Amino acid sequence: MSNYNFQVLRAGINTTFQDKGRNNLYHIGIPFSGAMDNRNYLIANYLAGNKKNTTVIEFAYQGPLLKFNGEKICLVITGDVTFNIIKKNLNVEKGNCYQSYYLTDGDQIDILSTNRSVYGYLAVSGGFNVELFWNSSSTNTKARIGANNGEKIKKDSLIEILKPQKIYPLKKLKYFNSKIEQIRIIKGTNYSYFSKDGKKNFLEKKFIVSKLTDRMGMRLEGPKIENIVDTNIRSEGLIKGVIQVPPDGNPIIMLSDHGTIGGYPKIGVVISADYDKLVQLQPGSKIKFKEVSLFEAENLYKIYSMETQNILNQIT
Amino acid sequence: MIKNISNLGDAALYCDFGEEVNKEINSIVINYFNNIKEKKILGITNIAPSYNKLIITFDLSLTNFDKISEIIKGINIKPYENSKNKLIKIPICCDDEFALDIDRLEKNFEISKDQILKTFFSKEYFCYMTGFIAGMPFLGDIDQNIRLKRLETPRVKVPKGSVGITEKFCNIYTFESPGGWNIIGNSPIKVFDKSNKVNPALINPGDTVSFYKINMKEYKNWNE
Numbered sequence: 001m002s003n004y005n006f007q008v009l010r011a012g013i014n015t016t017f018q019d020k021g022r023n024n025l026y027h028i029g030i031p032f033s034g035a036m037d038n039r040n041y042l043i044a045n046y047l048a049g050n051k052k053n054t055t056v057i058e059f060a061y062q063g064p065l066l067k068f069n070g071e072k073i074c075l076v077i078t079g080d081v082t083f084n085i086i087k088k089n090l091n092v093e094k095g096n097c098y099q100s101y102y103l104t105d106g107d108q109i110d111i112l113s114t115n116r117s118v119y120g121y122l123a124v125s126g127g128f129n130v131e132l133f134w135n136s137s138s139t140n141t142k143a144r145i146g147a148n149n150g151e152k153i154k155k156d157s158l159i160e161i162l163k164p165q166k167i168y169p170l171k172k173l174k175y176f177n178s179k180i181e182q183i184r185i186i187k188g189t190n191y192s193y194f195s196k197d198g199k200k201n202f203l204e205k206k207f208i209v210s211k212l213t214d215r216m217g218m219r220l221e222g223p224k225i226e227n228i229v230d231t232n233i234r235s236e237g238l239i240k241g242v243i244q245v246p247p248d249g250n251p252i253i254m255l256s257d258h259g260t261i262g263g264y265p266k267i268g269v270v271i272s273a274d275y276d277k278l279v280q281l282q283p284g285s286k287i288k289f290k291e292v293s294l295f296e297a298e299n300l301y302k303i304y305s306m307e308t309q310n311i312l313n314q315i316t
Numbered sequence: 317m318i319k320n321i322s323n324l325g326d327a328a329l330y331c332d333f334g335e336e337v338n339k340e341i342n343s344i345v346i347n348y349f350n351n352i353k354e355k356k357i358l359g360i361t362n363i364a365p366s367y368n369k370l371i372i373t374f375d376l377s378l379t380n381f382d383k384i385s386e387i388i389k390g391i392n393i394k395p396y397e398n399s400k401n402k403l404i405k406i407p408i409c410c411d412d413e414f415a416l417d418i419d420r421l422e423k424n425f426e427i428s429k430d431q432i433l434k435t436f437f438s439k440e441y442f443c444y445m446t447g448f449i450a451g452m453p454f455l456g457d458i459d460q461n462i463r464l465k466r467l468e469t470p471r472v473k474v475p476k477g478s479v480g481i482t483e484k485f486c487n488i489y490t491f492e493s494p495g496g497w498n499i500i501g502n503s504p505i506k507v508f509d510k511s512n513k514v515n516p517a518l519i520n521p522g523d524t525v526s527f528y529k530i531n532m533k534e535y536k537n538w539n540e
Contacts, residue, residue: 026362026373027349028517029447029490029508133510143450143491145510186325234337235454237364237371237447239328260364260447261454269325272376294381297326301376 004070004161011155012111014060014215017128017147020053021256022136029260032240033138033146036119036215036256036279037079039308043175044078044123046315047100049168054127055137055147057159060118063111064153068103073161074168075109076100079120079280080177083111098173100125117177117280125168129160140257142216173315180277181206181285184292184300188243188266193229198249201225202267203289207251211283215257218278220287224249227265235263241270241278255279271297273304317344321388323381324371329388331370339457341368342444346522350400351393360384365521366445367454401522403440406488406503408479408527409535414502416478417467421498424464435459436500436527441486443523451490451508453519458486470496477502479527488519504530504538 018041021034035041035058045054057064063081076099077083083095088106095101095109097120103109114120130137130147137147144150153159194202207222231247238244242254244264253270254262256279270278271292281287292300317333324330331348333341342365349365352372359379364371374384410433412418418429425432441455458481466482471494474480478489480497487497490508507518519525530538 023361024353024363026364026371027446027521029450029452032361134513140450142493143508143510145450150510186323189322189324189330234367234369235445235448236366236369239324239362239371239373241325259449261366261445262448266324269328271325272327294323294326298376298380301326305377 004073004163006066006068006159006161008064008153008155008157008159009067009108010065011153012059012064013062015064015153016058016139016141017055017130017153018058018138019055019136021138022134025134026237026260030140030143030145031256031258031260033140033256034136035121037121037276039276039311040078040119040121040177042308043098043173043311043315044076044121046312047076047078047098047171047173048074048123048125050123050125050127054123055130057122057128057153059111059120059122060114062113063120063122065108065110066159067108068105070105070161070163072102072104072167073164074100074125074170075103075122076171077111077120077122080115080117081111081120082113082115083109085109098175100168100170100172102167102170116179116282118282119280124161126162126164129162142257171315173311175311177280178277180274182288182290183274183278184271184290184297185243185268186271186294186297187291188268190233190265191267193227193265194245194267195226195228198224198226198228202251203291206286206288209281209283209285209287213283215255217255217258218253218281220251220253222250225251225267229265231265232263233265235261238262239269241272241275242266243268243270253278271300273297273300318348318388321385326381327374327376329372329374329381329384331372331388333368333370335368337367339442342442343522345370348393349521351391352388355391357384357387364447401520401524403524403526404519406507406525406527407505407530407534407538408501408503409530409532410501411532414478414499416499418500421462421464421500425462427461432462433500433529435462436481436486437529440524440526443519443521443525444485445521446517446519449489449491449493451517451519452487453507453525455486455525457484464498466496467498470494474499475502477504479503502535504535506540
């Protein structure tokens with residue numbers, strides 16, 4: 001047991017441990033999970049000098065208030081986040097994302113909110129002392145697996161920090177999260193189930209992200225997408241990014257903690273390159289879908305990966 | 317055999333085995349699943365069998381649809397090895413406290429509760445797929461005489477351990493979950509055990525399940 005830890009003075013709304021996620025368990029009902037916004041997760045770890053699969057804390061909307069106990073750690077927050085560092089002498093310093101800070105014994109980090117976005121990430125140099133399930137710490141609250149016994153981080157608990165080997169130098173990165181309304185998709189396997197007007201609505205009209213949105217899925221509201229064949233299909237596998245349309249005509253996008261089997265027709269699938277941006281859309285945001293080909297989607301993913309690598313290269 | 321391969325988004329292969337749903341077709345799907353899994357193909361991140369489909373996800377930074385598609389089309393599938401699958405016996409208590417929908421079923425089928433349960437317990441069931449929530453088995457086929465649709469309005473919370481029937485299938489809720497199946501009892505055993513790192517799901521696709529009845533005293537004293 002390390003004597004470095006965070007004392008959780010406020011847990012925040014949806015604060016969990018996450019890493020890259022876990023593979024090869026769909027066939028028994030366990031989805032990928034993992035950090036929702038992969039790029040911000042990677043940047044957090046690089047800025048903290050960690051290996052890329054190190055566990056971070058993910059928070060949504062309002063983050064946690066944490067008090068550090070120990071000698072000294074290096075910490076970084078990524079995303080579009082407002083936070084303060086409250087020194088032991090109660091001096092308050094406004095924090096900047098993509099810039100690392102040192103905390104010493106008794107300092108607090110107060111993560112107030114994610115701005116015009118949903119998820120933010122906190123990484124510490126060296127990482128957290130957490131249990132792995134099938135090679136991943138990622139918390140899946142539905143199946144109760146992952147770090148912290150598969151539960152959200154709770155008030156008054158202690159988060160064990162792995163004592164760093166050496167104090168990592170402070171880093172700073174100039175990076176802005178671009179905002180988009182347009183989400184590119186590939187036609188789904190049941191695209192032909194929908195009426196001409198339904199398809200037109202899907203590709204030409206705007207949808208609004210509803211409040212019924214979490215790590216499992218994103219429900220949208222907007223013009224109805226009329227099904228003219230069958231509102232149910234035989235239950236089959238789902239993957240993240242699939243857009244299902246239940247009988248009420250309002251699309252649901254499967255996100256990282258989704259149920260692995262579903263029986264609603266699939267009208268489309270969000271391309272891999274746009275997933276990070278999709279998950280950051282707050283309830284009330286508008287979405288417009290644009291269809292691309294598989295070939296275009298693959299190229300867009302190459303560009304996305306290259307951009308991510310360029311950002312990470314600027315850090316080291 | 318696979319009738320058609322298409323892409324599901326940019327990072328998954330959607331293999332269609334035809335429209336029919338029966339044990340024979342599903343056994344072929346599961347056989348493909350086992351064969352592909354054994355081959356440990358570069359970039360494949362998940363293989364998900366269902367009644368008549370197989371979805372294979374892959375890491376787009378390591379491979380792509382065309383490459384995986386070629387591999388799957390050219391794959392040499394060994395014949396089905398029955399020995400790998402298990403017969404699992406599951407105890408259920410069907411006291412009124414657990415059998416949430418038994419009255420509804422009695423009314424619908426116009427046969428007695430005892431007759432419904434007798435019919436249900438008389439068969440062995442094949443596991444077509446596992447999922448939706450961790451470890452939940454989709455089992456079939458139940459007798460023609462006890463088939464009913466899902467509830468019109470699904471329950472917000474189905475208790476953990478509930479055993480449900482709908483159409484020609486039955487299942488076990490491994491966690492408390494929303495759901496619309498007709499609940500006829502509850503099993504005290506751990507169908508999903510996260511402390512078992514090798515095989516956390518008790519019932520895997522291709523396994524066979526038989527149910528047997530226990531009373532409330534046995535249920536309460538159940539100790540694994």
